[in-house]
Amino acid sequence: MLASLFAGIFYIAALIFVIGVGRKIIQYARTPAPLKIPTTPAPVTQTGVVLRMIREIVLFSSLFKANKWTWIFGWLFHFGLLLAFFRHLRYTMTPDALLWPLVSFDLVQSFGRYASFIMFIGLVGLLGRRFFVDRVRYISAPSDYLMLLLLLTIAGTGMLMSFVAHPDIIMLKEFVLGLLRFEVKPLPTDGLLLVHLSLVALLMVIFPISKLLHAPGLFFSPSRNQVDNPREKRHLASWAAKFDADQS
């Protein structure tokens, strides 16, 4: 019963997530960027742009320039999240899976245990800034606080399960592997786990309708992903090309 409910929740959440984010990505990709607007100095080659994007994604280089506190808290949180993600992958595959070596990688599994702490510190820092810095408080809506609370609760319940009250991991893994094969296997009736899972599902659902869209957004930001070569190469969007055609 419980297992079916959660299986249902996860299928729906996953569907909303994939379709929602997918539609957004398609929208971004289809919308033309009619003018060259990279924030300069910008790379003059495509390779340069790839490097610029990597610096932004891996190091948050612009944020680093802007504000060291926001940078350190934001980066810690995202790094913790990445670690946690890798560590969770072990629930989705058996040792014969192709990616298993990566997942069972010592660093991920041992260091990954502390991912929740790293996330937690980052999130608390960000929440603190939202509360105490008057400028950031001014621009914050309730949803901005709730987003942080949601993530904090996910990290917190995860942390408790790792270090205090361990749920039945083997059973959980069976459940997840079952989901991947469209079979409903029993789910541990562990309060912490159920909260953790529900909130993760909620996160997936609100992803495509919230500021979490910054993740795909970054890749499509013209001020970051354009090559600085407007004099060398004529840049023309489809709708703008019509003016040229009308004229001749």
Place this chain on the structure above:
Amino acid sequence: MAEYEIPELREIPIIPKIKEGVMAHSSPFVAKAPIQTAIGFPGELVDNWEGKLLDKMDDLRGRYRSLQVYLDSCVKCGACTDKCHYFLGTSDPKNMPVARQDLMRKVYRRYKTFAGKFWGKLGMPWMVGAAELNKDVLDDWYSYFHQCSQCRRCSVYCPYGIDTAEISMAAREMMDSVGVGQKYCNEIIGKAQTVGNNLGLPQPALYDTLEGLEEEVEEDTGVAVKFPIDKKGSDILLVTPSADFFAEPHVDGLIGYAKVFHEAGASWTLSSHASEAANFGMFIGSYENMRTLSQRVRKAALDLGVKRIIFGECGHAWRVAYSFLNTLAGPWDFLDQNYPIPQHICEYTYDLIQNDKIKFDKSENDHMTITFHDSCNVARASRMGDKPGGQFDIPRAVIKAACNNYVDMPEDTIKEATFCCGGGGGILTDDLMEIRVKGAQPRMEAYKRVVEEKGVTNLAAICAICKAQFSKVLPYYGFGMTDIISVHQLVGDALILSDAAGDDDSDDSDGEE
């Protein structure tokens, strides 16, 4: 001097505490119907403007990826909140870049996203940072989207590169589309589209002015430096902001360009049809108007049969020229492909310096110690030369070739971090004097530091707006209005005019290879 407080210049600038609503009263004169209709907008606020504004939002979201992505992506991290000179100078939180964007984002969220519609129906749109659209919101838009100089400083620091300039351009276009336009910008666009320049100087006035300049320079130097205009068959078309024809210190820059061309033996001409480098179509986000204006440059180049196009000192003009001209008025296959199209006058002078084609007597500028103000749109929206950052190095190299005494302002106020002069983006108008003065504070603080610590006497710039703005606001801060000078004034004053150069018809020039 004014009925508002002039900000103090502090030793160590600290970020101000926010003071809500202190600049809400600042908004520019509204354009009257004839001005609006002349450039294709309704004359006054249309019926059902809310719906039409939202339709325009959809139209623009569908045409500009930047707008759509930026409206969705902001995480309210606050990294940009202390980066805008208008916030630093006024403490009004709606001048924080993210809050300025939010004026539009709230409406977008309320009417165009699931979260906003959902909470809106429950009467609580503020839960998710959404808000109803009403006349108060429109008034806020009009006020605060005209307190943004579209300088892009915020976009440097945003982790997603969100550029508030894009949002304010879109906002102005949306307001124009429902009949609410700014008098200053829209009147100028009309003039530039009919007369050919922002000042509305007709052809005879231009001819007169240039003749006067020829006499003046000959008297000064004994050399017959020409200021040709509408001269068919010239090699180079110079497009320069119309302020260069008569305003101080702009005109000294124009004299500088003429001397450089003369010394290089170049064949060049101005054009009365394209007697304006600035393109105010950009300020109001109007692709169509921007394109119409750019096409004048194309027509002038074709009619005069030139081989190259060079732009004079102007920041936003250089952005449109460098980044957009190829798009708006290209392809330029009829021009000489051996030169960048278009080229900046600083690039041109720099090449001559590199190739030892011109010489300077730097001591002519010894009575000054110069610092350079990086104009925002040159710094963050364009380039010079073939390397990223050339827009910083080339003007400095040109200045240093002509001057012995040069000092930079503090590192966090120059180059990509440069502070706008406070008058860019279509707000260089007397009805916005308060925001112009306050927005100049961060730049003035940086200038004060080098004046006091390094004995700097003058501020050089390569932008018509910066020059006009500084000559107006410098006195508010206790500096001389003539502290601001054109880079090519320095060049012109120190340039050695070789004696032989008596006429400009020696067309086998070494400006060409």
